[in-house]
Amino acid sequence: QVQLVESGGGLVQPGGSLRLSCAASGSIFSINAMGWYRQVPGKEREFVAAIGSGGTTRYAGSVKGRFTISRDNSKNTVYLQMNTLNVEDTAVYFCNAYRTPNNYWGQGTQVTVSS
Numbered sequence: 001q002v003q004l005v006e007s008g009g010g011l012v013q014p015g016g017s018l019r020l021s022c023a024a025s026g027s028i029f030s031i032n033a034m035g036w037y038r039q040v041p042g043k044e045r046e047f048v049a050a051i052g053s054g055g056t057t058r059y060a061g062s063v064k065g066r067f068t069i070s071r072d073n074s075k076n077t078v079y080l081q082m083n084t085l086n087v088e089d090t091a092v093y094f095c096n097a098y099r100t101p102n103n104y105w106g107q108g109t110q111v112t113v114s115s
Contacts, residue, residue, distance in 0.1 A: 001026045002104040004095045009109030012085055016113070020080040022095035022106055033098045034078045036069065038091035039108075045094065049080060062088070085113045 008020040020036065035050030035058075049069040050058045057069055068081040082089065090113045095106035 002028060002031070002097050002099065004097055004104055004106035006093070006095050006106040006109040009093060009111045011112050011114065013115055014086055014113055016085050017081070017083045018085060018111060019082065020093055020095075020109060020111070022078045022080075024076045024078070024097055028076055028097075031097050031099045034071065035096045035098075036078075036080045037094045037096055038089075038111075039094065040091045048093070050096075051078065082111070085111075087113050089113050 002024055003026045005023045006020060008018060010018065012018050031053065033050055033052045036048040037045045038048050039045040048060050048063055049067055051069045051071055059067060066082065066084045069078065071078045078095065089111065091111060092108040093111050094108045097104045
């Protein structure tokens with residue numbers, strides 16, 4: 001099993017920044033990729049960003065240039081630096097880890113962008 005514990009969500013004003021953290025524990029060997037997804041009420045969970053085991057990154061078009069995904073292998077932690085936040089970024093953000101053949105999910109952390 002892989003456990004994912006998220007932190008860093010909260011309230012932020014438009015134009016502000018926030019950094020989410022996702023710490024992986026348990027059977028964390030051979031994780032192929034980790035990423036972030038988000039979900040708002042009435043919509044399906046959508047992809048935000050991902051980073052592969054070799055460091056390759058991928059972003060949704062809506063966040064490209066504003067968000068940065070990174071990892072700290074020594075801490076088994078993945079980060080999502082979110083800059084220039086806008087109200088459309090308001091969502092529950094979920095951490096994801098993929099290890100063949102399974103996906104693992106964090107509990108979700110609320111990010112609210114509002115004045």
